[in-house]
Each structure stands twice: as C-alpha cells, then as structure tokens.
Amino acid sequence: MTLKSSSLLAVSVTALLLGACSSNRQARDLAYVERPVEALYNAAADEMDSRDYVSAIELFNEVERQHPYSEWARRSTLMSSYASFRSRRYDDAISTAQRYLSLNPAGQGAPYAYYIIALSYFQQIVDVGRDQKTTELALAALNDVVRRFPNTDYARDATIKIDMVNDQLAGKEMAIGRWYLRRNQHLAAVNRFKTVVDDYDTTSHTAEALHRLVEAYLSLGLRDQAVAAASVLGYNYPDSEWYEDSYDLIENNGSGAQNASSDRTLLQKLTPW
Incomplete structure (x- = not known):
C-alpha cells in the first residue's frame, strides 16, 4: 500500500468516526423530550421502589433539570440524596443534601437533609484501629440534628447514634492507651484513659479506663491517685470485674501495713456497701 493510499484510508476512518460521534450526539439530543413534571417524578419513584437507585437518581436529576424552580425539583433533590445513600454513594448523598440546604436553608425538607448527611457519615465509620476523622464528622452532624430539631424523630434516632459514636471514639482512646501501657509509656497512657473518664463517661469503656488508670498510677x-481512681470505680461500678482487679492490684502493691490499711479505709468510705 502506498503512502498516499494509507493517508486516504486514515482520512476515511477519521471521517467515519466523526460521523458516528455526530450521529450519537444527534440521537442523544433527539432522545431529550420535555415531560410533565409529575410523570418524571413518578417514574423516578418507581425506580426507587424497584431499587434501581442509579436510574432513580438520573430521573430525579432530570426533574431538576427540566423543572428547576418547581416544588417537585426540591423534592427530587432530597430523593436523589436518599437514593445515593441507599446505593452507598455516601459522598454524593452528602453533597446533594448540602446543595438542597444551600438553596432551601429553611425548607420543609431541611430536617431530612441534615439527617441524611449525619447518616451518611455514620455509615462510613470504620473500626477503632483506623483514623476516626469520619467518626468525628458523624458526631458533629448528629449533634447538629439534635440541636436544630430537638423534638423530632430524627433527633431521637440521632441521640441513640450519638451514644454509639461516643463509644467508638472512647474505644479509640482505649486502644491507644493500652498501646502506651504495654510500652511502659505510662504518662501518655494516663492522658488517654483520663480522656475516656472525663469526656466519654457514659460509654461502656469507663470502668476499664478507671482500672487502667489504677495500673498506670x-x-x-x-x-x-491509684486509690482515688479505684474508689471512683468501686462507687460507680461496684459489681464490675474491673473493680475487683483494681482492688487486688492495690492490695498486692501495698508499701507496708499502714498504707494498706489506709487504702482499705478510703475504699470502704467511697463504696456503697
């Protein structure tokens, strides 16, 4: 094949490709048909019911595109956010809900938008062995729901999830504190365990944190300080195995009979039996 023939072939192929692209664009343009807003919204809702969330998002977005200033568009924004949440596209769910709030800060759907944002962060919480930035974002968003809409079902559910998030954050502090304790970095461990006792005192980790403080002190x-921590532990968790362990530690690490007797007296004063 000559150079001239090769050039002609390349030009022909390019022309065919351009023609195909042009035909595809025309087909897409022709496929766009403005439809009644109710029909579009109902079609999107049907896709949601069938759990085809990707198609539902596309149709809800089409409602916004074709009827941007309608009440249907505002509803579609929220439903698109929810569809993204259901399909585990949490970043899309958050950004779409935030877009709704930027346009409708006092809209009827605002509580739901804030709730979707909080749930989207909550669903991305990872185990305590990894970075807890998303957990902190979830806590802030859940607190925002409770603060803004205190007498709603959203707030009641958010309150339950806040307890779960706090337990997660306390677990992270405990994991780090134990790590320091195993490496004999006792002051660093104390700081972590005190954070649990001071900031997360309603979580399931508090009793252990007090016991670990006894160990570290x-x-x-x-x-x-060890006796004081054990006393608080005994007063608040008298039936806990952590209190039994702390009591044994103090008894077995006494520096003479006088100290042991003093420790026992203080513990007895601060325990409820």
Whole structure:
C-alpha cells in the first residue's frame, strides 16, 4: 500500500468516526423530550421502589433539570440524596443534601437533609484501629440534628447514634492507651484513659479506663491517685470485674501495713456497701 493510499484510508476512518460521534450526539439530543413534571417524578419513584437507585437518581436529576424552580425539583433533590445513600454513594448523598440546604436553608425538607448527611457519615465509620476523622464528622452532624430539631424523630434516632459514636471514639482512646501501657509509656497512657473518664463517661469503656488508670498510677508510683481512681470505680461500678482487679492490684502493691490499711479505709468510705 502506498503512502498516499494509507493517508486516504486514515482520512476515511477519521471521517467515519466523526460521523458516528455526530450521529450519537444527534440521537442523544433527539432522545431529550420535555415531560410533565409529575410523570418524571413518578417514574423516578418507581425506580426507587424497584431499587434501581442509579436510574432513580438520573430521573430525579432530570426533574431538576427540566423543572428547576418547581416544588417537585426540591423534592427530587432530597430523593436523589436518599437514593445515593441507599446505593452507598455516601459522598454524593452528602453533597446533594448540602446543595438542597444551600438553596432551601429553611425548607420543609431541611430536617431530612441534615439527617441524611449525619447518616451518611455514620455509615462510613470504620473500626477503632483506623483514623476516626469520619467518626468525628458523624458526631458533629448528629449533634447538629439534635440541636436544630430537638423534638423530632430524627433527633431521637440521632441521640441513640450519638451514644454509639461516643463509644467508638472512647474505644479509640482505649486502644491507644493500652498501646502506651504495654510500652511502659505510662504518662501518655494516663492522658488517654483520663480522656475516656472525663469526656466519654457514659460509654461502656469507663470502668476499664478507671482500672487502667489504677495500673498506670501504680506503675508511676502515684499510689494516692491509684486509690482515688479505684474508689471512683468501686462507687460507680461496684459489681464490675474491673473493680475487683483494681482492688487486688492495690492490695498486692501495698508499701507496708499502714498504707494498706489506709487504702482499705478510703475504699470502704467511697463504696456503697
């Protein structure tokens, strides 16, 4: 094949490709037909019911595109956010809900938009061994729901999830504190366990945190602080195995009969039996 023939072939192929692209664009343009808003919205809702969330999002977006200033468009924005949430496209769900709020900050759907944002962060929470930035975002968003809409079902559910998030964050502090404790970095461990006791005192980790403080304080030679932590543990969690372990630690690490007797007296004063 000559150079001239090759050039002609290349030109012909390019022309065919351009023609095909042009035909595809025309087909897409012709496919666009403005439809009644109710028909579009109902079609999107049908896709939601059949759990075809991708198609539902496309149709809800089409409602916004064809009828941008209608009440249907505002509803479609929220439903598109919800469809993204159901399809686990959490970043899309958050951005779409935020777009709704930017246009309708006091709209009827605002509580739901804030709730979707909070749920989307909540669903992305990872185990305590990884970075908890998303957990912190979830906590902030859930608190926002409770603060803005205190007497709603959204707030009641958010309150339950806040307890779960706090437990997660406390678990992260405990994991780091134990890591420090195993490496004899007792002051760093104390700071982590105190954070749990001070900031997450209603979580399931508080009793263990107090016991770990007893361990750390005894290792540092701070007997009075260890006894005080054990006393708080005994007062609040008298039936806990952590209190039994702390009591044994203090008894077995006494520095003489006088100290042991003093420790026992203080513990008895602060325990409810």
